[in-house]
Amino acid sequence: MSKHNSDADVAFIAALADLLNKNDLTEISVKREYGEDDSLDVRVVKQANVVTTVAAAPAVHAAVPAPAPAMAAPAGAAAAAVEDPAQHPGAVTSPMVGTCYLAAEPGATPFISVGATVTEGQTVLIIEAMKTMNHIPAPRAGTVKRILVEDGTPVEYGAPLMIIE
Numbered sequence: 001m002s003k004h005n006s007d008a009d010v011a012f013i014a015a016l017a018d019l020l021n022k023n024d025l026t027e028i029s030v031k032r033e034y035g036e037d038d039s040l041d042v043r044v045v046k047q048a049n050v051v052t053t054v055a056a057a058p059a060v061h062a063a064v065p066a067p068a069p070a071m072a073a074p075a076g077a078a079a080a081a082v083e084d085p086a087q088h089p090g091a092v093t094s095p096m097v098g099t100c101y102l103a104a105e106p107g108a109t110p111f112i113s114v115g116a117t118v119t120e121g122q123t124v125l126i127i128e129a130m131k132t133m134n135h136i137p138a139p140r141a142g143t144v145k146r147i148l149v150e151d152g153t154p155v156e157y158g159a160p161l162m163i164i165e
Contacts, residue, residue: 009040010130016044017096017157044157085148085160092139092162094155098129102151110151116144118164125162127155138164 009032016028032040085091094100102110102125112124118138127134146163149155 012040013042013044014096016042021158085146085163086158088160088163090140090142090145090163090165091160092124092136092164094127094157094159094161095136096127096129096134097157098127098134098155100149100151100153100155100161101126101128101133102147102149112144112147112162114144114147118142118144124164125149136161140164 012032016030019025019028027043027045029043030041032042034040086093102112104111104126111122111126112118118124118141120139120141121137123135124138124144125136127136142164144162145165148160148162155161
């Protein structure tokens with residue numbers, strides 16, 4: 001662990017995360033030397049999509065005895081559940097790891113709601129990371145179709161936050 005703690009380290013880690021995303025890598029590991037007995041070891045890992053939970057659901061439906069026509073509707077519903085919001089073309093993903101807030105402060109009106117029209121650059125939520133409140137702007141203008149996170153929940157880098165179409 002580094003004795004050297006600065007904004008430069010935070011910027012370095014953010015740059016590594018950006019490099020990971022831009023080059024479609026899954027992991028980067030770097031050791032930054034500051035001098036004798038002072039270094040920073042950083043490992044940035046892109047979390048894989050968790051498909052095991054979704055894959056387990058059809059097995060539960062198959063174990064329940066039901067007539068064949070009744071199974072057709074749940075199978076269609078399971079196929080819809082398999083759709084990954086992160087793969088949606090209008091998905092807004094988290095640029096960092098932190099805690100997501102939908103309003104500027106507790107009890108305040110949320111920045112956006114489902115059905116709201118947003119402009120490019122408009123703040124849609126805040127992610128708190130390392131005691132810093134980071135305003136997350138809308139990457140494009142459009143209408144908010146889905147909000148995929150709840151106020152005060154932790155988010156991972158690259159996690160889908162909302163859908164704007």
